[in-house]
Amino acid sequence: MNVKLKLRPLNDPFVLSLIILPFFWPTSFSELFPDLDIVHDILRICSFAVIFAIFIADRRLSKIIIAVFAYEVTLLFSTLINNGDYWDLAVECGSVLAVCMFVDLMSARNARAMVRAFLYLFSLEVVMNLITVAAFPGGMYRTTRFWQNWLLGYDNTHYTIILPLLCIFAVWAEKSRVPTLAQFFIILIFSASVYITWSGASVVAVTVWIVLWIVTKTKAGANLLSARRVVLLHGGFFFLVVIGRMQYLFKWLIVDVLGKNLTFTGRTSHWDIALELFREKPLLGWGVVDTDLTRARLDGLSHCHNHFLQILYESGLLGMVFFLAAVLILDRPLKKVKNRKYSAYFLITILCFLIVGQVEAITNMTSLFAIMTMAYHAPQIERALASDDRRSGVRFVLKREKTHLAGEKRVW
Secondary structure, eight states: OOOOOOOGGGGOHHHHHHHHGGGGOOHHHHHHOGGGHHHHHHHHHHHHHHHHHHHHHHOOOOHHHHHHHHHHHHHHHHHHHTTOOHHHHHHHHHHHHHHHHHHHHHHHHOHHHHHHHHHHHHHHHHHHHHHHHHHOTTOSBOOSSOSOEETTEEGGGTHHHHHHHHHHHHHHHHHHTOOHHHHHHHHHHHHHHHHHHTOHHHHHHHHHHHHHHHHHTSHHHHTSOOHHHHHHHHHHHIIIIIITOOGGGGHIIIIIITOOOTTTTTHHHHHHHHHHHHHHSTTTOOOSOOHHHHHHHTTTOSSOSSHHHHHHHHHHHHHHHHHHHHHHTTHHHHHTOSSHHHHHHHHHHHHHHHHHTTTSOOSOOHHHHHHHHHHHTHHHHHHHHHHHHHHHHHHHHHHHHHHHHHHHHHHO
């Protein structure tokens, strides 16, 4: 069924921002105002219900939604057979599916309004976070595990909003023809909190994003990446470092630039534990389990500190197959994009997410899957933004003609 519901509020970027806000709730709200958690849960449920109802009435399943759904169902099944943490699973799966359905729906309905909605929400959160970082250099508040926290939480979680913001801003600036130098300064402002707080993995990811953004301005650079190359790059690094422990090849970066040691601040020992757990349940993994149980298994850590290991630990080889499939199916639609810079921005962002994922688990995958779903619909987004340009041109011509006629009337 594909019934085009005529809902005017879905054309308003501010309304759309409010719909997706519960899925990108600033971490500090839950820490500083725990009484708001019930409000947050209600908002999440309401937003999910609205998105799901419109999606079911309005859209057919696309390949990216099927791949994401298959990944989440694998995680669900693994959690069920391991008697895991159902609430954490519901929050994670519900958020990912809701945002992916939202992007899938709005890419066909009004991609321009969708892009603006994400741009408004993410830029507001990132700028407010930068203000808190500048105002509270030692941290805005403390938790039992992290001493320095700001609006978006502790330092190595800021990238989950900053990276997608950089991507969406680059797409919007390309459409709006913002001068390159102005784009560069705005990107630096958006990235500033990462450099001030200096979380190693986030610094590398954001720096790589900026460098590749500059490279993308050339014709050859815009065609540098593909989804297959992103998977091969990270798969190669995973087997070299996490499996083969050949991190000495990257000593210049790990030790000399980032000031870390070759154990990645003790992560290698935890990788060994995660690999052993994976060998015990290789097909479906252990599912989403209670944080205390995870810490007991992983020697005090709440995750595997590697995204591929986290997928293998939680959903096994089957989950990894569906996750990689969700990345690889992006190649075909991205090749249909006429302006290669659009596809490059999406691929750079996915690449940089996974760069962080080599030493951290992307415990909140909502932002990553949102960008992946946008990448799948990049041709529709390009057409929507191009048609917006044409409408702007028509309005300019009509305004000029109106001014000309008014001037003739005055002369007459």
